[in-house]
Amino acid sequence: MIAPERFLRIQKMLASRQPDLTVVMDNVNKPHNLSAIIRSCDAVGIHDLYAVSSKKSIHTTQNAAAGAGHWTNLHLCKDIGALCRKLGMEGMQVLAATNTEESRDFRTIDFTLPTAIVLxxxxxxxxxxxxxAADMAITIPMYGMVESLNVSVAAALILFEAERQRSLKGMYxxxxxxxxxxRKLLFELSYPRLSRQLREKGGAYPELDEDGGIVLEEMEQENRPSPSASSI
Structure with a gap:
C-alpha cells in the first residue's frame, strides 16, 4: 500500500495540473536540455508535452527519467507543422520562442489562455x-552581447511567467x-507496477480510498471471470 503522505502529495500534484498549457520541443536533441525542460514542465504543472524529432526515440539524462519524466507524459512526434496546427485546432495559442522583428516580449503575453510554447x-x-504554423513569435529581451539563452533556461523563464500569471488568477x-x-493518473502514479499488470491483462483499475488504499472488494469483482453459460 502506498504511504498516505505520498498519496496526498500525488493528489496535490494532480490537482494543480494545467491541461491547457504545454511545451513543444522542436528538434531539441541534447539530453541535458530535454531533461531540464521536462523538469520545468513538471514544476509548473504541465502533464502532456511534445518532442518533435526525426529519430525513433529521444534520450534524456537518467535523473529526469527517474524523476520528473515519471510524472509527465512525453509525446514523440515527427511533423512540427501538423502538431502546431492540431494544437491550434484544440484552441491553444501557439507561441514560437524566436527572435524576429515581429516577436513580442514574452511578458506581454496572456498565458492564462490555453497555450502551447514551441522551443x-x-x-x-x-x-x-x-x-x-504559430500564432505569434515571442522573445526574451536581452541587453548583453550574447544573442540567445540556453533553450532550457529560456523554457524556465517563459514557463514560470506562465505559472505566475496562472497563479494570480487562481488556476492552481x-x-x-x-x-x-x-482517477486514472492517480491510480497509475500511486501503483505503477500494479497498473501496468492490469493493463496487460485488460483489467479495470479499482477505486482507492481516501488514504490511497485499494478497495479490494471492487478489485476482486472487476477482475472476476464472468460465469459461463453452463454455470447459469
Whole structure:
C-alpha cells in the first residue's frame, strides 16, 4: 500500500495540473536540455508535452527519467507543422520562442489562455515550419552581447511567467483535469507496477480510498471471470 503522505502529495500534484498549457520541443536533441525542460514542465504543472524529432526515440539524462519524466507524459512526434496546427485546432495559442522583428516580449503575453510554447533546437532554433504554423513569435529581451539563452533556461523563464500569471488568477487552486483522467493518473502514479499488470491483462483499475488504499472488494469483482453459460 502506498504511504498516505505520498498519496496526498500525488493528489496535490494532480490537482494543480494545467491541461491547457504545454511545451513543444522542436528538434531539441541534447539530453541535458530535454531533461531540464521536462523538469520545468513538471514544476509548473504541465502533464502532456511534445518532442518533435526525426529519430525513433529521444534520450534524456537518467535523473529526469527517474524523476520528473515519471510524472509527465512525453509525446514523440515527427511533423512540427501538423502538431502546431492540431494544437491550434484544440484552441491553444501557439507561441514560437524566436527572435524576429515581429516577436513580442514574452511578458506581454496572456498565458492564462490555453497555450502551447514551441522551443527550438540548440543551434538551429525554432524551425521555419513551426514559425509559419504559430500564432505569434515571442522573445526574451536581452541587453548583453550574447544573442540567445540556453533553450532550457529560456523554457524556465517563459514557463514560470506562465505559472505566475496562472497563479494570480487562481488556476492552481481548483482541479482542472477531467475526473476520469484524474482517477486514472492517480491510480497509475500511486501503483505503477500494479497498473501496468492490469493493463496487460485488460483489467479495470479499482477505486482507492481516501488514504490511497485499494478497495479490494471492487478489485476482486472487476477482475472476476464472468460465469459461463453452463454455470447459469
Amino acid at each position: 527550438g533546437a540548440e543551434w538551429e532554433g525554432v524551425s521555419a515550419e513551426a514559425i509559419h 487552486r481548483t482541479r482542472r483535469l477531467e475526473e476520469s483522467l484524474y
